Amino acid sequence: MKLQSFTLVAIAAVFLFSCSRQTKIAEKPAIPSGQNHGMIKGSPFVEDLLSKMTLDEKIGQMNQYNGFWDVTGPAPAAGGGAEKYDNLRAGKVGSMLNITGTERVRKIQEIVVKESRLGIPLIFGHDVIHGFKTLAPIPLAEAASWDLEAIKKSSSVAAAEAAASGINWTFAPMVDISRDARWGRVMEGGGEDPYLGSLIAAARVKGFQGDDLKSPLTIASCTKHYAGYGFAEGGRDYNTVDISNSTLHNVILPPFKAAVMAGTKTLMNSFNEINGIPANAHTYILRDVLKGDWNFKGYVVSDWGSIGELPIHGYAENSKQAAEQAVKAGCDMDMESYYYLNHLKELVNEGNVPMALIDDAVRRILMVKEELGLFEDPYKYCDANREKEVVYNPAHKAAVRDVAKKSIVLLKNESALLPLKSGQKVAVIGPHVKDKNSPLGSWRIGSDDNSAVSLWEGLQAHKNIEWLYAEGVKLTTAPASFTEEVSINETDTTGFAEALRVAAMADVVLLNIGEHGFMSGEGRSRTNIDIPGLQDELMEAILKVNKNVVLVLQAGRPLDISKASETVPSILLVWQLGSESGNAIADVVTGQYNPSGKLPMSFPRNVGQVPIYYSVKNTGRPLKNDFNPKMVFWSHYGDSEKTALYPFGYGLSYTTFKYGNIALSKNLEGGLSATINVTNTGKMAGEEVVQLYIRDKVASSTRPIKELKGFEKVKLEPGGSKMVTFLLTKKELSFYNDKGEEVFEPGEFDIMIGGSSDDVQTASINM
Numbered sequence: 001m002k003l004q005s006f007t008l009v010a011i012a013a014v015f016l017f018s019c020s021r022q023t024k025i026a027e028k029p030a031i032p033s034g035q036n037h038g039m040i041k042g043s044p045f046v047e048d049l050l051s052k053m054t055l056d057e058k059i060g061q062m063n064q065y066n067g068f069w070d071v072t073g074p075a076p077a078a079g080g081g082a083e084k085y086d087n088l089r090a091g092k093v094g095s096m097l098n099i100t101g102t103e104r105v106r107k108i109q110e111i112v113v114k115e116s117r118l119g120i121p122l123i124f125g126h127d128v129i130h131g132f133k134t135l136a137p138i139p140l141a142e143a144a145s146w147d148l149e150a151i152k153k154s155s156s157v158a159a160a161e162a163a164a165s166g167i168n169w170t171f172a173p174m175v176d177i178s179r180d181a182r183w184g185r186v187m188e189g190g191g192e193d194p195y196l197g198s199l200i201a202a203a204r205v206k207g208f209q210g211d212d213l214k215s216p217l218t219i220a221s222c223t224k225h226y227a228g229y230g231f232a233e234g235g236r237d238y239n240t241v242d243i244s245n246s247t248l249h250n251v252i253l254p255p256f257k258a259a260v261m262a263g264t265k266t267l268m269n270s271f272n273e274i275n276g277i278p279a280n281a282h283t284y285i286l287r288d289v290l291k292g293d294w295n296f297k298g299y300v301v302s303d304w305g306s307i308g309e310l311p312i313h314g315y316a317e318n319s320k321q322a323a324e325q326a327v328k329a330g331c332d333m334d335m336e337s338y339y340y341l342n343h344l345k346e347l348v349n350e351g352n353v354p355m356a357l358i359d360d361a362v363r364r365i366l367m368v369k370e371e372l373g374l375f376e377d378p379y380k381y382c383d384a385n386r387e388k389e390v391v392y393n394p395a396h397k398a399a400v401r402d403v404a405k406k407s408i409v410l411l412k413n414e415s416a417l418l419p420l421k422s423g424q425k426v427a428v429i430g431p432h433v434k435d436k437n438s439p440l441g442s443w444r445i446g447s448d449d450n451s452a453v454s455l456w457e458g459l460q461a462h463k464n465i466e467w468l469y470a471e472g473v474k475l476t477t478a479p480a481s482f483t484e485e486v487s488i489n490e491t492d493t494t495g496f497a498e499a500l501r502v503a504a505m506a507d508v509v510l511l512n513i514g515e516h517g518f519m520s521g522e523g524r525s526r527t528n529i530d531i532p533g534l535q536d537e538l539m540e541a542i543l544k545v546n547k548n549v550v551l552v553l554q555a556g557r558p559l560d561i562s563k564a565s566e567t568v569p570s571i572l573l574v575w576q577l578g579s580e581s582g583n584a585i586a587d588v589v590t591g592q593y594n595p596s597g598k599l600p601m602s603f604p605r606n607v608g609q610v611p612i613y614y615s616v617k618n619t620g621r622p623l624k625n626d627f628n629p630k631m632v633f634w635s636h637y638g639d640s641e642k643t644a645l646y647p648f649g650y651g652l653s654y655t656t657f658k659y660g661n662i663a664l665s666k667n668l669e670g671g672l673s674a675t676i677n678v679t680n681t682g683k684m685a686g687e688e689v690v691q692l693y694i695r696d697k698v699a700s701s702t703r704p705i706k707e708l709k710g711f712e713k714v715k716l717e718p719g720g721s722k723m724v725t726f727l728l729t730k731k732e733l734s735f736y737n738d739k740g741e742e743v744f745e746p747g748e749f750d751i752m753i754g755g756s757s758d759d760v761q762t763a764s765i766n767m
Contacts, residue, residue, distance in 0.1 A: 155207025182235025
């Protein structure tokens with residue numbers, strides 16, 4: 001009887017706990033809990049305008065439509081977008097995307113300015129990722145340049161052409177840190193390291209926005225994807241993200257904070273959930289951190305239809321609840337789900353969403369429009385003459401060629417096959433040699449197809465070398481568009497015979513193989529990150545008739561090139577370099593430019609190592625037990641090295657560099673200076689990216705064995721030397737704890753300086 005009574009009590013207790021837990025989860029406070037919610041105050045103009053707006057007009061500013069009809073033709077009829085057209089005229093649209101060209105932008109702007117009650121102009125957004133018409137290298141390639149000024153210039157070129165074509169808001173930069181090359185969108189970011197990624201984020205924001213956002217040649221940036229998108233499980237796009245607070249604050253958030261500090265005007269939410277909460281509804285990262293701790297005064301936009309995905313995640317019961325969750329969390333503008341337009345008015349009238357949250361969101365949107373100068377002149381981006389002068393300007397081609405050649409990474413150069421020598425006979429073989437489309441890369445929806453300078457075209461300017469050509473193998477069996485999967489040729493070897501004939505005649509073979517430009521990017525995750533199709537087989541066949549092969553590797557991500565690394569004497573990573581691709585590659589292979597690129601992401605030995613990155617934790621069993629090499633109880637793989645094939649920060653030159661010893665000294669501010677002498681010991685002038693890493697030996701939260709905290713790109717003549725000095729403050733020696741607080745803990749630090757993350761000199765200091 002006692003046992004039965006106990007059981008009944010226990011069951012009742014569990015039931016009551018379950019009910020209370022469900023009640024707790026279901027409760028949704030009118031103003032989200034937290035210590036900071038970052039409500040802002042607008043300018044007098046914005047506050048006055050806000051006071052005149054109806055609730056419908058306010059919600060309209062929070063609504064973004066994609067282009068839905070040919071604006072140069074008649075107004076859409078019923079069933080063909082007529083309701084959206086009427087909403088434009090009624091002031092129920094705040095922004096549109098994917099409308100380009102001064103004529104089209106002006107026609108839509110005239111509708112809202114002339115026909116809506118208050119005439120509030122639209123802001124026009126577009127994915128200007130690595131250029132508009134004139135394309136720079138894909139962003140991951142640009143990161144390999146480690147040249148912040150060149151990256152900033154590249155973004156300013158993109159901004160100028162986009163702005164001249166009617167756009168005033170770009171959905172870039174993408175600053176997601178990622179360690180997983182299976183994820184196709186690594187091509188769009190700055191690589192695996194939060195320090196390098198933060199500096200690149202700031203450079204791109206400043207490039208897009210310039211010194212004066214009212215200039216007709218600058219555009220508002222939209223830093224994305226906030227947050228954690230690059231940590232999708234399995235490298236599968238849109239997948240779940242489950243991370244620690246330490247990873248969130250020390251790895252994922254720093255580039256976003258850097259962009260906010262650099263003045264980015266907008267942020268875009270990510271598609272993923274973070275630890276069970278979809279990013280669109282994540283109060284902590286949006287209100288507490290972004291709008292609270294960081295005092296961000298711009299606005300947040302959802303990614304395409306992602307508020308509409310909250311019910312699919314299983315976080316919202318229906319579209320109405322999804323709208324409530326997103327706006328309370330801090331998402332200010334709804335891109336293409338219509339949930340705000342359909343539900344916010346009802347939610348406000350019911351008292352479930354405070355008017356203060358609506359006003360704050362609208363205020364933020366209006367302030368960005370004010371900063372762009374749209375209230376002063378809604379048509380300032382609609383000058384057709386300026387469009388003709390700016391788009392494809394020759395100066396822009398020069399700028400993207402400059403960053404393209406700086407983005408190329410020399411991975412291997414045995415027997416000094418590169419640079420090529422005058423008088424040589426060189427066979428240029430591969431499916432990309434004459435391709436003018438694939439080198440443009442992914443995410444270039446504003447550009448013109450087949451507008452890249454092909455490798456073959458770039459080489460023709462160098463008449464002192466005899467060039468031979470063979471396609472060898474077709475990579476794709478059918479052309480692919482931006483929205484289609486690339487179809488890979490895995491059967492047709494009919495071009496092998498001609499390729500082998502040409503290769504046998506040559507002194508050197510340039511073998512241009514790799515990924516098609518549309519094999520990376522959004523939705524293009526891969527479980528095998530090898531060189532696709534029959535290209536490896538072509539490489540093996542050519543090596544049998546000519547050992548002097550230079551692999552000119554086109555890729556949008558780190559690939560598994562372990563087979564090539566073992567057999568090919570020279571490897572040049574050329575990524576997807578954009579409009580001036582062929583000219584930039586020709587500059588490097590002929591020695592007109594000495595390659596200086598360094599990897600922003602580690603290259604694995606095989607896909608089984610992924611995710612792989614340099615800034616690993618030591619673990620309790622980091623090293624093989626040398627006194628008993630047969631023992632298996634240490635952190636390793638039984639069938640592969642655990643180190644990267646080519647690590648972060650790695651990249652060779654046609655010359656060589658020697659590093660001296662590190663000299664360390666403390667300064668009065670509690671930081672330190674680290675000095676090292678670097679000498680060019682080769683026969684060519686060259687640039688070296690001198691990299692500084694630290695290790696906090698003992699901390700309250702375990703720290704990585706290496707963390708990049710400084711770098712400087714130096715150019716040295718043969719025999720030339722330079723003393724390079726790094727100044728580290730407490731900030732560089734600090735880390736974030738689990739609460740997101742930046743902390744400095746005195747103790748012993750290793751300071752490492754060298755030419756890559758695995759080739760450094762080390763000195764220690766107590767701070």
